[in-house]
Amino acid sequence: xxxxxxxxxxxxxxxxxxxxxxxxxxxxxxxxxxxxxxxxxxxxxxxxxxxxxxxxxxxxxxxxxxxxxxxxxxxxxxxxxxxxxxxxxxxxxxxxxxxxxxxxxxxxxxxxxxxxxxxxxxxxxxxxxxxxxxxxxxxxxxxxxxxxxxxxxxxxxxxxxxxxxxxxxxxxxxxxxxxxxxxxxxxxxxxxxxxxxxxxxxxxxxxxxxxxxxxxxxxxxxxxxxxxxxxxxxxxxxxxxxxxxxxxxxxxxxxxxxxxxxxxxxxxxxxxxxxxxxxxxx
Amino acid sequence: xxxxxxxxxxxxxxxxxxxxxxxxxxxxxxxxxxxxxxxxxxxxxxxxxxxxxxxxxxxxxxxxxxxxxxxxxxxxxxxxxxxxxxxxxxxxxxxxxxxxxxxxxxxxxxxxxxxxxxxxxxxxxxxxxxxxxxxxxxxxxxxxxxxxxxxxxxxxxxxxxxxxxxxxxxxxxxxxxxxxxxxxxxxxxxxxxxxxxxxxxxxxxxxxxxxxxxxxxxxxxxxxxxxxxxxxxxxxxxxxxxxxxxxxxxxxxxxxxxxxxxxxxxxxxxxxxxxxxxxxxx
Numbered sequence: 001x002x003x004x005x006x007x008x009x010x011x012x013x014x015x016x017x018x019x020x021x022x023x024x025x026x027x028x029x030x031x032x033x034x035x036x037x038x039x040x041x042x043x044x045x046x047x048x049x050x051x052x053x054x055x056x057x058x059x060x061x062x063x064x065x066x067x068x069x070x071x072x073x074x075x076x077x078x079x080x081x082x083x084x085x086x087x088x089x090x091x092x093x094x095x096x097x098x099x100x101x102x103x104x105x106x107x108x109x110x111x112x113x114x115x116x117x118x119x120x121x122x123x124x125x126x127x128x129x130x131x132x133x134x135x136x137x138x139x140x141x142x143x144x145x146x147x148x149x150x151x152x153x154x155x156x157x158x159x160x161x162x163x164x165x166x167x168x169x170x171x172x173x174x175x176x177x178x179x180x181x182x183x184x185x186x187x188x189x190x191x192x193x194x195x196x197x198x199x200x201x202x203x204x205x206x207x208x209x210x211x212x213x214x215x216x217x218x219x220x221x222x223x224x225x226x227x228x229x230x231x232x233x234x235x236x237x238x239x240x241x242x243x244x245x246x247x248x249x250x251x252x253x254x255x256x257x258x259x260x261x262x263x264x265x266x267x268x269x270x271x272x273x274x275x276x277x278x279x280x281x282x
Numbered sequence: 283x284x285x286x287x288x289x290x291x292x293x294x295x296x297x298x299x300x301x302x303x304x305x306x307x308x309x310x311x312x313x314x315x316x317x318x319x320x321x322x323x324x325x326x327x328x329x330x331x332x333x334x335x336x337x338x339x340x341x342x343x344x345x346x347x348x349x350x351x352x353x354x355x356x357x358x359x360x361x362x363x364x365x366x367x368x369x370x371x372x373x374x375x376x377x378x379x380x381x382x383x384x385x386x387x388x389x390x391x392x393x394x395x396x397x398x399x400x401x402x403x404x405x406x407x408x409x410x411x412x413x414x415x416x417x418x419x420x421x422x423x424x425x426x427x428x429x430x431x432x433x434x435x436x437x438x439x440x441x442x443x444x445x446x447x448x449x450x451x452x453x454x455x456x457x458x459x460x461x462x463x464x465x466x467x468x469x470x471x472x473x474x475x476x477x478x479x480x481x482x483x484x485x486x487x488x489x490x491x492x493x494x495x496x497x498x499x500x501x502x503x504x505x506x507x508x509x510x511x512x513x514x515x516x517x518x519x520x521x522x523x524x525x526x527x528x529x530x531x532x533x534x535x536x537x538x539x540x541x542x543x544x545x546x547x548x549x550x551x552x553x554x555x556x557x558x559x560x561x562x563x564x
Binding site for chain 1: 348349351353355356370371376378380394397398399400401405408409410411412413414415416464465498507508510512514515528529530531532533534535537548549552554556559
């Protein structure tokens, strides 16, 4: 098996490798390159906590996240992290839990990065009935899109290199200094090492795109206060299509909606976050 | 002061009257008529927990909910409830907390109804900058809308009577057996006793409308699994406009988005919930 292409050796699976620690908690290691500048991407932390909850619920036949709400308490850093989980309620078809991601602060004291509430179930056992009015974003072929990694050096360069991210040129004018100000960025997404999507990877996918504020002409990263994601189906292998949008930037805050479609045209994840509008600096 | 019209004596303020209990928790009483059938409305529980957190954070200059995520664990019942809160993190401009609403089960054991994570701040101190593409729903005048309480008896009758709820006839065809199947219900909302809206009342407003599944031709109430609300401004007095919609009903689950506009045309709250599609019974 070629290193980097087997399931257990992909970059994302290395991140999601948890080892059992005292008191039923888990230890994980966040390698360099999952951060935007010094701060670990919020979707990365959410996927790690999502994996910890999946591990807790797996033996109980609730392997998949259905709804995950994360409250971001402080900026995550590369290095070791401790994840703890708690089962709040367990039903026949669903279970609800709580989890935390904690790292050691500069003074050696534990600092909580993220607290999560989540409901898990088994997506493969949901009924097949679909009655949706949502339509996947109309995108040019990946080959006709703008590769995000072509952006060159910058605080997100190492993070973006972990993905193959192709932005629809119609929503990437900001990269050339011409933001559309419509509040939409959309494109194709997959892991650079071809690791296929799964429900936990979708928790990363909903927060992996450039902040929609770029398309509003606002530079800088928008720190997430809260992000709630719904995972609606196990994604099929292949490209994901992602659309992030905002409709209400006010009072120094904005909502950012993300939808993720799989290669079979299914809306596999929806997310909404409340983020701070960045100050106009890059 | 006319009973029912003063701030402290309105129906909603009676519900939100908390008394201090042991261990820093609060006691409250849920009167009859806040339920749909036997189950207390989810927005009612969310507003109660929101009030408990507001009380906790008030002295710390974070009086208003900015983001609130509630995970519904079991159906609430009329009667006494205990609310407990915990401060997770306190910053300069925002604070994050956790809360639970617990009631006594049939065997006398405590049963958790709702667990919440939330971030609070001071909405009146946010910057005035607004850059929104969202537009308020176009509605006929309240007098030209359908009064929801005209629906007569039913499991929601007592609940609906607490409001003045006027539905846009264009999205109320389901009441006459002709659902539009577009997945939208919109209209005007205020408390029947003229209690003015405030940020806590918005937590009720985002879940007070008939379930959007009615407009999909699906009878029965849709139980909420998770609801996350963003409160974006202190609402002005007067009518609220509410629009609930869904785009993705699949696998026995649906997302329901709610937006709430105030009388000054500001988008004062946005919410999204994940709910179960009801079985086809009324």
